[in-house]
Amino acid sequence: MKKQQICVIGAGVIGLASALHIQEICPESEVTIIADKLSPNTTSDVSAGFWMPHLIGSTPHEKIRSWSQATWDHMTALAYSKQASEVGACLVSGYLLSPVKLDPPLYWDQVLGFREVSQEEMANFPGAKYGFFYTTVMIEVRRYLPWLMKRFKERGGNVQQKRISSLMELSNQYEIVVNCSGVEARQLVGDQSVESIRGQIIRVRAPWLKTFLMVTNENPDFLDAYIFPGAQEVVLGGIEQVGDWDLQHRDVDREYLWKTCTRLLPCLQNAEMVKDWTGLRPARTSVRLEVEYLRLGDRSMTVVHCYGHGGSGVTLHWGCAKEVAELVQRELNQGRQKMSKL
Ligand SMILES: Cc1cc2nc3c(=O)[nH]c(=O)nc-3n(C[C@H](O)[C@H](O)[C@H](O)COP(=O)(O)OP(=O)(O)OC[C@H]3O[C@@H](n4cnc5c(N)ncnc54)[C@H](O)[C@@H]3O)c2cc1C
Numbered sequence: 001m002k003k004q005q006i007c008v009i010g011a012g013v014i015g016l017a018s019a020l021h022i023q024e025i026c027p028e029s030e031v032t033i034i035a036d037k038l039s040p041n042t043t044s045d046v047s048a049g050f051w052m053p054h055l056i057g058s059t060p061h062e063k064i065r066s067w068s069q070a071t072w073d074h075m076t077a078l079a080y081s082k083q084a085s086e087v088g089a090c091l092v093s094g095y096l097l098s099p100v101k102l103d104p105p106l107y108w109d110q111v112l113g114f115r116e117v118s119q120e121e122m123a124n125f126p127g128a129k130y131g132f133f134y135t136t137v138m139i140e141v142r143r144y145l146p147w148l149m150k151r152f153k154e155r156g157g158n159v160q161q162k163r164i165s166s167l168m169e170l171s172n173q174y175e176i177v178v179n180c181s182g183v184e185a186r187q188l189v190g191d192q193s194v195e196s197i198r199g200q201i202i203r204v205r206a207p208w209l210k211t212f213l214m215v216t217n218e219n220p221d222f223l224d225a226y227i228f229p230g231a232q233e234v235v236l237g238g239i240e241q242v243g244d245w246d247l248q249h250r251d252v253d254r255e256y257l258w259k260t261c262t263r264l265l266p267c268l269q270n271a272e273m274v275k276d277w278t279g280l281r282p283a284r285t286s287v288r289l290e291v292e293y294l295r296l297g298d299r300s301m302t303v304v305h306c307y308g309h310g311g312s313g314v315t316l317h318w319g320c321a322k323e324v325a326e327l328v329q330r331e332l333n334q335g336r337q338k339m340s341k342l
Pocket residue numbers: 009010011012013014015034035036037038042043044045046047048049050051052162163164165180181182183184185188198199200201237278279280281282307308309310311312313314315316
């Protein structure tokens with residue numbers, strides 16, 4: 001029997017994880033990834049890889065919770081597994097601070113050891129008045145993506161590096177197309193609700209720092225600064241510019257990051273700068289994960305959309321990928337039933 005052909009557009013963390021899950025639960029299909037950019041050139045490669053639901057519009061809370069929980073379980077298992085060093089997965093503990101009183105974040109009971117910070121402990125952080133301390137999990141996405149890609153290829157997956165300008169190009173080759181095009185969905189599907197939230201980070205070497213630090217303000221949706229010590233490097237960030245599509249690194253942003261982060265944690269002053277990275281978070285009113293039946297001339301095509309993860313693509317990827325694969329499986333089964341009735 002001819003294998004059913006599935007195409008996944010995108011080789012970021014969402015596309016790769018979706019492709020792997022489809023291979024797993026639809027073994028009778030053949031999966032091809034088509035992507036313009038591959039690691040290390042995707043937005044996902046820029047990500048700090050820190051597990052935290054953040055900047056995801058008004059995506060329903062129960063969705064955020066179930067996708068992020070599935071991802072939490074996966075990332076935590078990786079952090080304790082033999083693969084941890086290969087993908088740079090580790091648990092990290094630290095502070096979320098603010099000059100104003102904060103409600104506990106939505107995810108407070110998903111992370112470990114969540115507690116309020118006492119005033120004595122707060123004395124270490126001039127400027128901050130309130131805060132929480134907890135343990136979460138991180139991954140090095142630049143190393144994690146090649147690891148996912150290797151597994152995808154080992155299971156017989158195909159990869160084509162090219163740009164798709166219209167879905168038409170795919171209509172007679174694939175039964176189902178999975179759209180994991182990230183921030184470029186705006187152009188590709190003409191979805192005007194996709195907006196960029198620009199980010200720039202500095203990666204530094206400071207192996208003496210083991211504690212993460214984030215500072216927020218009156219609007220707890222946004223962070224003024226964050227310092228995330230990963231397996232190899234520390235990520236300094238806090239640039240969240242809505243509606244900015246500029247992929248160039250900016251000196252003014254680098255200076256802001258360096259000044260703000262070394263003021264927060266003077267122990268960073270002797271850190272060695274490794275690299276600047278800039279990326280565009282694919283923000284949307286809410287994550288789009290659903291099936292659409294498109295008519296293209298006299299053909300019809302089934303598309304499973306999965307994009308618009310904002311500042312949480314890594315945090316949600318494993319749970320979203322699982323749901324994408326289940327939708328693909330359901331569509332394949334329905335297609336088969338239709339065929340057998342004819
Ligand atoms: C500075 C910064 C820090 C971040 N930190 C975190 C963090 O700590 N934790 C977290 O959870 N999230 C974080 N994020 C957010 C996270 O990076 C994104 O949500 C995530 O990368 C989105 O993944 P994706 O696979 O949808 O998109 P991408 O990684 O952008 O992948 C999209 C893929 O689609 C392909 N594509 C698009 N259009 C086409 C086309 N027409 N034809 C062919 N291919 C196409 C691209 O080439 C690419 O391969 C951060 C983002 C930034 C910018």
